[in-house]
Amino acid sequence: IQIREGRLLDDGTVAWDDSDWRALAKGDWLFTPDGIAHLKMRGSYPERFQDQTVYLALETAAEMIVRSNERWIGGIDPNRGEVKLTAKAVAGAPIELFLEGYNRSKPDDERHIRTRSWRGCRQRFRGARLVIRDALVEQAYYDALIVQETASSSLIGEELRTFLLTHLDRALEIVGVLQNAHDIDRNELHERLNRLRQYIQEHIFSRRAEQGSGHLCKVALVAHSHLDIAYYWRRLHATAKNARTCLIQLRLMDEFPEFKYAHTQPYLLETLRDEYPEIFAELCQREKEGRFELVGAMYVEPDCNVPGAESLARQCLYGQRFYLEHFGHIVNNCWLPDVFGNSWILPQILKLAGVDYFVSNKMSTWNDTNRFPYNHFIWKGIDGTRIPASVPPTHFITWNHPAQILENLHAFSEKNISPATLNMFGFGDGGSGVTPEMIERMRRLDKVPGLPEVVHCRGDEFLEENLGQVADQLPVWDGELYLEMHRGTFTSKAILKKMNRRLEEELRDTEMMLSFSRQLDRSTLEQMKDVMTRAWKLLLINQFHDILPGTHIAPVTRDTLRDYDQIKRWIEDVRSTCFRAAGEKDGAITLFNTLGQPRKG
Numbered sequence: 048i049q050i051r052e053g054r055l056l057d058d059g060t061v062a063w064d065d066s067d068w069r070a071l072a073k074g075d076w077l078f079t080p081d082g083i084a085h086l087k088m089r090g091s092y093p094e095r096f097q098d099q100t101v102y103l104a105l106e107t108a109a110e111m112i113v114r115s116n117e118r119w120i121g122g123i124d125p126n127r128g129e130v131k132l133t134a135k136a137v138a139g140a141p142i143e144l145f146l147e148g149y150n151r152s153k154p155d156d157e158r159h160i161r162t163r164s165w166r167g168c169r170q171r172f173r174g175a176r177l178v179i180r181d182a183l184v185e186q187a188y189y190d191a192l193i194v195q196e197t198a199s200s201s202l203i204g205e206e207l208r209t210f211l212l213t214h215l216d217r218a219l220e221i222v223g224v225l226q227n228a229h230d231i232d233r234n235e236l237h238e239r240l241n242r243l244r245q246y247i248q249e250h251i252f253s254r255r256a257e258q259g260s261g262h263l264c265k266v267a268l269v270a271h272s273h274l275d276i277a278y279y280w281r282r283l284h285a286t287a288k289n290a291r292t293c294l295i296q297l298r299l300m301d302e303f304p305e306f307k308y309a310h311t312q313p314y315l316l317e318t319l320r321d322e323y324p325e326i327f328a329e330l331c332q333r334e335k336e337g338r339f340e341l342v343g344a345m346y347v348e349p350d351c352n353v354p355g356a357e358s359l360a361r362q363c364l365y366g367q368r369f370y371l372e373h374f375g376h377i378v379n380n381c382w383l384p385d386v387f388g389n390s391w392i393l394p395q396i397l398k399l400a401g402v403d404y405f406v407s408n409k410m411s412t413w414n415d416t417n418r419f420p421y422n423h424f425i426w427k428g429i430d431g432t433r434i435p436a437s438v439p440p441t442h443f444i445t446w447n448h449p450a451q452i453l454e455n456l457h458a459f460s461e462k463n464i465s466p467a468t469l470n471m472f473g474f475g476d477g478g479s480g481v482t483p484e485m486i487e488r489m490r491r492l493d494k495v496p497g498l499p500e501v502v503h504c505r506g507d508e509f510l511e512e513n514l515g516q517v518a519d520q521l522p523v524w525d526g527e528l529y530l531e532m533h534r535g536t537f538t539s540k541a542i543l544k545k546m547n548r549r550l551e552e553e554l555r556d557t558e559m560m561l562s563f564s565r566q567l568d569r570s571t572l573e574q575m576k577d578v579m580t581r582a583w584k585l586l587l588i589n590q591f592h593d594i595l596p597g598t599h600i601a602p603v604t605r606d607t608l609r610d611y612d613q614i615k616r617w618i619e620d621v622r623s624t625c626f627r628a629a630g631e632k633d634g635a636i637t638l639f640n641t642l643g644q645p646r647k648g
Contacts, residue, residue, distance in 0.1 A: 054082055055284065078150035350386060
C-alpha cells in the first residue's frame, strides 16, 4: 500500500505535500484537516479465495472512492467499510486498486455508532483486508436484528414486545453462545443458523402473514441522500462527495435489483458530468431504467427566504434546462427537505416551471413552538396558485430502523386521506446515502408483527399516488411556510445578504442593457449571453441554503465573497462591451434607465 497526500486548491488542482509516493503501514498517521489522499494498493487473491466473492475491507472516518481496472467500483466512508472487488476470484490473480480520499475535521454523519469516535483532523491507518462474507450468517443476523429492533421501540405494546423477545431468545438459543467463530465447525454453524431462521419464520414472521399489519396506512420508503454543497466543508469538496454518493447508490443497484434512489440538484450532476464522466454515464443508464430518479426542479437547493423572485425563477430555469438537455425531460417536483422555511411566492413560480408537487421537511420536525398542522396539504400561494405539498412527519435522514417507521406513521396527520406517509432513508448532509443494512431492513419490515406495511418506491410515484390522487380532499395552507428555528439565518454574515441582493439587481440591469444592444454582432452577443449565464449560475450556487444564510464554516464565506467579486467582473465586462458597441468613448459616462418609468435625481 502506498499513499500520497495533499490539499485541494481553489482551482480544483491538488498541491501535494511530497512529489513521491510513500509506503503506508497499519498504525501510520494519515490525512490532515480537509486533506486529500490518494492510495495505491497492490496484491493478489490467495488460494483459499478461489471462486469466492471478495471484498476490500477498510474502516476509516474519511471518504473514499475506489477504482479497479479503469472502473470506479465503489465508495467507503464512516457509514460503510467494504467494496466488492470480484464476484468470482481467481487464485493468484493480481489486484491493483486506486483510492481517492478526502477527510475533514469530523465525519459528515455521526449517526453510525462504530465510527462515531473516529472524528479528528488526523487518523491512524487501521489496515486494509481482503474478506469473503458468509451470506447465511448475514441473513440470520438481519432476521434476528429486525425482531430485536422492533421490540426496542417504545411505540409497540408490552404484550407484543414480550412475544417478540421470548421467541427471539428461543431462536438464539439454537445457535448458543460462541466466543469466536472457531468454536464450532462451519457446517454445524450453518445447520444451526438455518434452524434459527426457520424458527423466526415459523413463530414470528408467519404471525404477521396471518394477522396483517394492523395499520390503516402504509409507509412509503424513498431512498435519498441530502448533500450540502457547502457546510462544514467548502464547495470545492462537494464534487467528490457527490461522486462518492452516486457511485455507492449505483453499486447498490447492482446488488439489490429492487433498489431505487432519488437524487437532487442539477449543479451536482453538472460537476459529475465534467469531473467523473464514467459515473455520470452509468447514472444516465440507470435513470433510463427508472431506478436512479431525478427529483427537485431547482439548480441547487437554495435558501427560500432571502433570494428575490427572479433568482427563484432562475433556479427552476437552469435546473429544468439541465434535465431537459441531458435526460430529455423535466421533473415535476420541487425537493427541498433541509431549507429554513419557504416564501409565499414559491407556488406560482414552481407551477410556471412545470412543477406539480412540493416537498420540504423541517417545519414538521424542527419547529420550536408550534407543531406544523399538516403533513400532506395544498399550499396556496400569494396569488392563489395551489400546489400539493408533502412535509413528512419525521427527519429526512433515517436508516429504516423499525422505531423510525413507527414514529413516522404515529405522527402522520392525514391518515384518513392519503394511503401512505413519506419516509426518506439514507445518510446525508455530506452525502453517503443508503447502506446494504438499510435495504436488508427494508426487506424485512413487512414480516414483523406490529409494523406497518411498507412500499419502496420512487419519489414521483409517491407524490402522484398520495397527493395527486387525493388533492381535492387535502387541507389548505394559505401563507408562507415559516420555520420556527434557525432565525439567525436572516441576519448572520450580513455581508453575504447585502452582496447577493446587489448582484441580483445588477444582473437584472445588465441583462436589460444587453437586450437593447442591437449594435453587437451575433458572435459577441452569444459570448455575452454565455458570460451572463455563468454569472447567474454562480450567484444561484451561492444561494444554497447553507451558504447565503450563513450556516457554514468561515472559509465558505471567503469563497463566496471571492465568487461575488468574479460575478462583478463578469458584469463589468458585459456592460463595457455594450457601451462600446453603443459608441461610448473612453472617459465618457453613459446613463441607462432600467426602470419602466422616468428616473429623476
